[in-house]
Amino acid sequence: EDQVTQSPEALRLQEGESSSLNCSYTVSGLRGLFWYRQDPGKGPEFLFTLYSAGEEKEKERLKATLTKKESFLHITAPKPEDSATYLCAVQAANNAGNMLTFGGGTRLMVKP
Amino acid sequence: GAGVSQSPSNKVTEKGKDVELRCDPISGHTALYWYRQSLGQGLEFLIYFQGNSAPDKSGLPSDRFSAERTGGSVSTLTIQRTQQEDSAVYLCASSVQMNTEAFFGQGTRLTVV
Numbered sequence: 001e002d003q004v005t006q007s008p009e010a011l012r013l014q015e016g017e018s019s020s021l022n023c024s025y026t027v028s029g030l031r032g033l034f035w036y037r038q039d040p041g042k043g044p045e046f047l048f049t050l051y052s053a054g055e056e057k058e059k060e061r062l063k064a065t066l067t068k069k070e071s072f073l074h075i076t077a078p079k080p081e082d083s084a085t086y087l088c089a090v091q092a093a094n095n096a097g098n099m100l101t102f103g104g105g106t107r108l109m110v111k112p
Numbered sequence: 113g114a115g116v117s118q119s120p121s122n123k124v125t126e127k128g129k130d131v132e133l134r135c136d137p138i139s140g141h142t143a144l145y146w147y148r149q150s151l152g153q154g155l156e157f158l159i160y161f162q163g164n165s166a167p168d169k170s171g172l173p174s175d176r177f178s179a180e181r182t183g184g185s186v187s188t189l190t191i192q193r194t195q196q197e198d199s200a201v202y203l204c205a206s207s208v209q210m211n212t213e214a215f216f217g218q219g220t221r222l223t224v225v
Contacts, residue, residue, distance in 0.1 A: 034213060036216075044203070098210045099171065100214065102154045
């Protein structure tokens with residue numbers, strides 16, 4: 001069974017204080033790993049897709065990396081507007097249903 | 113429209129009533145997904161459509177739940193004889209084709225009283 005575990009559950013940072021969020025996964029053949037951002041009362045917003053170990057993607061203050069067992073979302077010099085819940089999800093290669101298996105999310109709070 | 117559209121945004125219903133939730137995907141997206149997000153829980157997969165067919169219905173929690181998609185576009189999720197445990201945010205997502213990133217709508221918040 002595919003599993004995704006995100007840590008920490010919650011993270012408080014001061015503005016400008018860089019940190020990383022972790023997503024550990026077990027899947028029978030990874031088709032893709034996805035990062036989403038979710039603001040309260042809204043649907044998840046797509047950030048990145050990573051397909052193979054060693055791949056990295058960047059967008060503004062965010063950088064996502066992937067190994068064979070985990071992914072990290074690095075946040076450099078965060079701003080209060082980066083406060084949100086960050087969700088990680090995997091899609092298995094043998095998954096005929098094409099579903100994403102999500103982790104529980106990391107709630108990030110950035111204080112000015 | 114530019115994004116995935118869901119209606120209604122909020123629905124309050126009495127226990128035992130039937131409800132219909134609607135999803136209008138991004139134009140041209142062939143894959144459509146329904147997920148459920150309960151308070152304090154992660155996103156739970158319900159069903160996936162490729163075109164008008166649903167290869168995977170394994171996530172539907174009971175036979176009170178059903179979904180259809182017509183014309184390769186709009187999808188409706190129907191919950192019959194609603195129960196309090198059905199209260200959640202129901203999220204719809206679509207993607208250009210399978211194996212590509214999915215884009216989510218704003219969700220329908222269902223409250224069963």
